[in-house]
Amino acid sequence: MPGFEAVALGEKVDTKKVEPGIIELARQMLKKYPNTGAFMMECTELPPYSDALRKETGLPVFDAVTNCDFFINAFKDNER
Secondary structure: OOOOHHHHHOOOOOHHHHHHHHHHHHHHHHHHOOOOOOEEOOOOOOHHHHHHHHHHHOOOEEOHHHHHHHHHHOOOOOOO
8 A cells, every 4th residue: 555665664654545445445455345334443553544534434433542442431430
């Protein structure tokens, strides 16, 4: 994916350069797996693309940030 080679080189990733490729990959996966109900971003390098994927696909996207929020919120008191 153009721009993502920076990860292997230990360099800063240009997220604006990589984002179109991530979106295109998601579109390809949705064509191949049309019953997909959500995306799980397993790598800690991927949360910067989650909002774009939500916008482009209309599907929920779970990443390191949302999963941590989910876990932490499970331990909080419900004030209701």
